[in-house]
Amino acid sequence: MRGAERLAAIEVNQVIRFEHVTKRYPQHGNALSDLSFELKAGEMAFLTGHSGAGKSTLLRLIGLIERPTRGQVMVNGRNLRHLPTRKIPLHRREVGMIFQDHRLLADRTVFDNVALPLVAAGYRHKEIRRRVRAALDQVGLLGKERTFPVTLSGGEQQRVGIARAVVARPPLILADEPTGNLDPELSREIMGLFERLHRVGITLLIASHDLALIASLPYRTLTLTNGSLVGDTGTR
Amino acid sequence: MRAHRRSVHRRVRVHPFHLPATWLSYHLQVALGSLGRLLHNPWATGMTVAVIAIAIALPASLYALTRNLNLLSESWGQTTAISLFLTPDTDIEQARALAVELRAHRNLDQVTLISPDQALSELGGYDGFSEAITQLEENPLPVVLALQPTPEVRIPEALERLAKEVEALPQADFARLDTRWVRRFQAILNVTQRGVVLLGGALALAVLLVVGNTIRLEIENRRNEIEIMELVGATPAFIRRPFLYTGGWYGLFGGIGAWLLVTLALALIQGPVSRLAALYHTQFPLAGLEATASLTILGGSLGLGLLGSWVSVGRHLSAAQPH
Numbered sequence A: 001m002r003g004a005e006r007l008a009a010i011e012v013n014q015v016i017r018f019e020h021v022t023k024r025y026p027q028h029g030n031a032l033s034d035l036s037f038e039l040k041a042g043e044m045a046f047l048t049g050h051s052g053a054g055k056s057t058l059l060r061l062i063g064l065i066e067r068p069t070r071g072q073v074m075v076n077g078r079n080l081r082h083l084p085t086r087k088i089p090l091h092r093r094e095v096g097m098i099f100q101d102h103r104l105l106a107d108r109t110v111f112d113n114v115a116l117p118l119v120a121a122g123y124r125h126k127e128i129r130r131r132v133r134a135a136l137d138q139v140g141l142l143g144k145e146r147t148f149p150v151t152l153s154g155g156e157q158q159r160v161g162i163a164r165a166v167v168a169r170p171p172l173i174l175a176d177e178p179t180g181n182l183d184p185e186l187s188r189e190i191m192g193l194f195e196r197l198h199r200v201g202i203t204l205l206i207a208s209h210d211l212a213l214i215a216s217l218p219y220r221t222l223t224l225t226n227g228s229l230v231g232d233t234g235t236r
Numbered sequence B: 001m002r003a004h005r006r007s008v009h010r011r012v013r014v015h016p017f018h019l020p021a022t023w024l025s026y027h028l029q030v031a032l033g034s035l036g037r038l039l040h041n042p043w044a045t046g047m048t049v050a051v052i053a054i055a056i057a058l059p060a061s062l063y064a065l066t067r068n069l070n071l072l073s074e075s076w077g078q079t080t081a082i083s084l085f086l087t088p089d090t091d092i093e094q095a096r097a098l099a100v101e102l103r104a105h106r107n108l109d110q111v112t113l114i115s116p117d118q119a120l121s122e123l124g125g126y127d128g129f130s131e132a133i134t135q136l137e138e139n140p141l142p143v144v145l146a147l148q149p150t151p152e153v154r155i156p157e158a159l160e161r162l163a164k165e166v167e168a169l170p171q172a173d174f175a176r177l178d179t180r181w182v183r184r185f186q187a188i189l190n191v192t193q194r195g196v197v198l199l200g201g202a203l204a205l206a207v208l209l210v211v212g213n214t215i216r217l218e219i220e221n222r223r224n225e226i227e228i229m230e231l232v233g234a235t236p237a238f239i240r241r242p243f244l245y246t247g248g249w250y251g252l253f254g255g256i257g258a259w260l261l262v263t264l265a266l267a268l269i270q271g272p273v274s275r276l277a278a279l280y281h282t283q284f285p286l287a288g289l290e291a292t293a294s295l296t297i298l299g300g301s302l303g304l305g306l307l308g309s310w311v312s313v314g315r316h317l318s319a320a321q322p323h
Helices: A002-011 A055-062 A085-093 A110-121 A125-138 A154-166 A184-199 A211-215 B002-013 B020-040 B042-079 B092-103 B116-124 B129-134 B156-167 B180-221 B223-231 B236-279 B291-316
Strands: A014-025 A029-040 A044-048 A070-075 A095-098 A172-176 A203-207 A220-225 A228-232 B082-086 B108-114 B144-149 B172-177
Touching: A014 A055, A014 A203, A029 A055, A029 A070, A029 A203, A029 A228, A044 A055, A044 A184, A044 A211, A055 A070, A055 A172, A055 A203, A085 A095, A085 A110, A085 B223, A095 A154, A110 A125, A110 A154, A110 B223, A125 A154, A154 A172, A154 A184, A172 A184, A184 A203, A184 A211, B020 B042, B020 B236, B042 B180, B042 B236, B042 B291, B082 B156, B092 B108, B092 B144, B108 B116, B116 B129, B144 B156, B156 B172, B180 B223, B180 B236, B180 B291, B223 B236, B236 B291
Parallel strands: A044 A203, A044 A220, A095 A172, A172 A203
Antiparallel strands: A014 A029, A014 A070, A220 A228, B082 B144, B082 B172, B108 B144
């Protein structure tokens, strides 16, 4: 049954599908209320809204860092409600995550940081080297393999974060305020990287409150207010 | 785009860990990684290892002590004989006949006849006796039969029964059995041995707590790293492994340290013990830790290190569930 569900979802090419999803925190009430939307494979979309609107919560549900209180979340054709805990790591390997604060390991080189998902998945040395170099090349940091993240600028650190998210070639990438700490020029540069990933067929969902930047780009935009979806420009 | 998705799913199914060589080299890599991390902080690591080493060396050295005392009392046990003093009117010929008779006894291994002259000259060998002996007009000593019981009779109760039996012989005056203090000594040794077990248990618990706490701190220090590992799809086993190896290293180094401490202590004690033994006209080379004891120390310590980290990891790394 679950396999069939998965197949059905792949047939219609849905990478993300939310069905009446509510997330309630005991102390803070509803972070998301009765949310439904879907994202097709290969789509690039922005998720926007004021801070506290539920953007991060939504991304956390997709990455299975949290589970919804009600409703169903399907990702890559899997119904996450039925996903046993022991399979969470396998799910996360198919979802690349990018964070505002990069979440890099300060005591590891750029190479080791990017290699992390591959090491965790048990790849062989040679393969890891090949893929990490390819990922760093993609973000324009091939010469910085041996440096430590602290010696890099904010924009470069974010690019390391992106390289780490794409290195295992997940079909879906989530980014939570990836340009939050960057100036407009660097932000556009990062968006340029995302567009390149979009062009090779990766599905992207990018949470951002940089409305000016989002407006300048021709992509679908989902708008959250107080945990409800109040705007969806639809696939463009 | 579809090709891309297909390649992703194929990758998930073909798991490189299925190759034993890769698996082995991966474990080696994790083990060496943990070792490198420990050596990166030599002082902190050294102190933890020293605490473990001392905690294990205490019961181990006590064990070595009781082992040596046991060997000592065993060497006494071999000389434990019943001295059967014959009545003064038993002459040497009658004594010989009795000796032959007793040799056939199923509980006796050896029967040695000690003639009065022999006994007297032996006595003369001791300091202060030779002069007194020359003053004697005639030899006052009776014939003595030194009876060496078979090993089965060496338990004290059986020995006493045997002594009573031979004492009842008509030619016998009395039988002397110097086992009482040997028995007391053995009893004290038994108490000490029980103490070694109890102390060992208590200190094993201490080692568990030391390793467990060290690993807990290590987990706290690396909380950020652990979270990131979880986010990029590391399995709980993958995250636990380096900590387990760290605990194993602590245990192994602690065990080696304990072994060295005990060996060093025995070497330092050997000198005074030899001088003490010389005063008793004997030699007593201290026995070191035998192979099984050495392996027990190393294996036990390694096991405690692994167990301590396993418990700690189980308690502090189980919060990775989505909520």
